[in-house]
Amino acid sequence: MWGRWVRCCVFVAFTFCSIVPVPRAEEVRPTTPPATGNNFLLSKVEEILKTAMRVIREDEGVVSVSSQREHSLAADTPILFFRKKGSRLEMIARGKMLTETVDTKTKKLIYQIELDKDSVIKYPHEGDYAALLSDPIADGSGDKKENNDFLLPEDESSKRVNDRPGYLEYGLGMMIGSLTTDTNTAANVAKSSSAYRFKNSQFSYYSEYFPVGIERVEHGGSFPTSTYESERVNSSEAISWIGVYYRFRPLLDRKLEFSASFHTLSDRFETANADQNLLTTQVSAMGFGGRARYQWVSPVWKPAKGDFFMRLQSIQIEGMYYPILTASDVGVSRGSGSAGSSGYQVRAGATLLAWIQFIPLFKRWVAQGSVGMRSYSLKFSGDPVQSTALGSETIDPGTRANEREIDFRFFVGIRIDDPIQSLFASDREKAR
Numbered sequence: 057m058w059g060r061w062v063r064c065c066v067f068v069a070f071t072f073c074s075i076v077p078v079p080r081a082e083e084v085r086p087t088t089p090p091a092t093g094n095n096f097l098l099s100k101v102e103e104i105l106k107t108a109m110r111v112i113r114e115d116e117g118v119v120s121v122s123s124q125r126e127h128s129l130a131a132d133t134p135i136l137f138f139r140k141k142g143s144r145l146e147m148i149a150r151g152k153m154l155t156e157t158v159d160t161k162t163k164k165l166i167y168q169i170e171l172d173k174d175s176v177i178k179y180p181h182e183g184d185y186a187a188l189l190s191d192p193i194a195d196g197s198g199d200k201k202e203n204n205d206f207l208l209p210e211d212e213s214s215k216r217v218n219d220r221p222g223y224l225e226y227g228l229g230m231m232i233g234s235l236t237t238d239t240n241t242a243a244n245v246a247k248s249s250s251a252y253r254f255k256n257s258q259f260s261y262y263s264e265y266f267p268v269g270i271e272r273v274e275h276g277g278s279f280p281t282s283t284y285e286s287e288r289v290n291s292s293e294a295i296s297w298i299g300v301y302y303r304f305r306p307l308l309d310r311k312l313e314f315s316a317s318f319h320t321l322s323d324r325f326e327t328a329n330a331d332q333n334l335l336t337t338q339v340s341a342m343g344f345g346g347r348a349r350y351q352w353v354s355p356v357w358k359p360a361k362g363d364f365f366m367r368l369q370s371i372q373i374e375g376m377y378y379p380i381l382t383a384s385d386v387g388v389s390r391g392s393g394s395a396g397s398s399g400y401q402v403r404a405g406a407t408l409l410a411w412i413q414f415i416p417l418f419k420r421w422v423a424q425g426s427v428g429m430r431s432y433s434l435k436f437s438g439d440p441v442q443s444t445a446l447g448s449e450t451i452d453p454g455t456r457a458n459e460r461e462i463d464f465r466f467f468v469g470i471r472i473d474d475p476i477q478s479l480f481a482s483d484r485e486k487a488r
Contacts, residue, residue, distance in 0.1 A: 104145065108185040116353060117360035119151060119169045121186045129153045134189035135169050137180045150175040160265055170360055219310055220303045221356045222264030222477055225422060227469020231256040231275050239457040242449040243390050246334040252279040256465050264477035267303045284333040284448060291327035291334065315347040319376050331445040336386040339432065341399055345376035356473055359411050369409040376401040383434050390455040392438030403428030418470045425466045432459045
């Protein structure tokens with residue numbers, strides 16, 4: 057009896073095992089393990105970089121960062137700078153909101169951040185990142201709230217803004233020079249001076265919105281001269297030239313700037329002398345030129361907190377050529393025409409910038425010194441007008457003359473941001 061029941065149980069168990077398959081080892085699929093620490097860190101880094109601002113440049117402790125925001129940040133908003141290093145982010149510096157500008161092409165805000173120099177581990181440079189430690193909106197622009205709309209186009213960090221900042225400058229000074237004349241006739245041989253001093257003034261305006269500018273330089277004064285009979289007479293000279301400049305995009309990390317220019321010149325020499333020894337002459341010319349300028353700091357530089365108030369801003373060299381030049385004598389004359397005459401100028405100089413905080417209104421001051429030369433090659437044609445003075449020598453037709461002035465100039469003046477740009481600037485930009 058019991059043996060029959062045992063046999064039945066064994067049969068049932070065998071039949072069940074045959075019908076229900078047992079899963080094989082290779083078919084057992086383990087569940088996916090949770091994300092590792094490295095994967096989690098990478099995802100956080102990518103998330104932070106998507107909302108970070110990009111550094112455009114650093115200049116004298118002020119960092120420019122590009123933003124997609126449509127509103128200003130409150131002054132002194134704390135900013136953190138960091139650099140991607142492999143799968144990690146390295147904190148390199150801290151700073152605070154200083155001011156802002158607007159990219160004239162994209163119309164986007166560019167924040168100027170003043171570095172906390174005590175916190176600097178490494179100075180930020182193009183391609184680094186910046187993020188807000190707190191995110192207040194500027195006073196009066198809305199409620200203070202969190203806002204993470206810093207997503208940037210891929211090419212935003214490669215754009216340059218304010219490569220050629222605009223400004224207006226005016227200065228007064230003095231020039232000390234010497235004048236020499238070389239001629240093939242007896243006419244105008246007394247037009248020379250070993251040392252004269254003239255007042256000198258300079259006006260410059262460069263646009264913030266267009267890469268063009270205009271400069272006007274003039275000087276003039278009187279000095280003693282002599283007649284053929286060695287009598288002392290007064291003479292005076294007034295010279296002015298106007299240049300229109302086109303500024304090309306700067307090179308070498310915005311340090312080296314080239315400009316092309318068009319110039320007009322006016323030179324009037326007047327004398328009380330009545331003979332051929334010294335003539336009253338009017339010269340006018342048109343020409344073109346070029347300038348190379350190396351800049352250590354921006355033309356609208358402002359020192360960061362703790363910096364020295366004065367900096368060497370730039371050195372430059374410039375040349376002008378006047379292929380169109382006319383010269384005409386008044387009264388006694390070397391001829392009726394001056395076809396084939398030409399002229400040129402060369403000049404080299406250096407500029408200092410100073411920011412004097414306690415002076416109201418005009419805080420940025422400029423001092424410039426330069427040395428240069430102006431030269432004319434004059435060719436006269438037509439019939440001369442002879443002097444009626446007793447004992448005067450005859451002026452032969454076809455007079456040729458070379459006049460050369462070498463001088464040193466120095467002036468001190470003020471320089472302000474482009475006043476046209478200031479009309480459209482934000483309140484914080486006007487307060488700079």
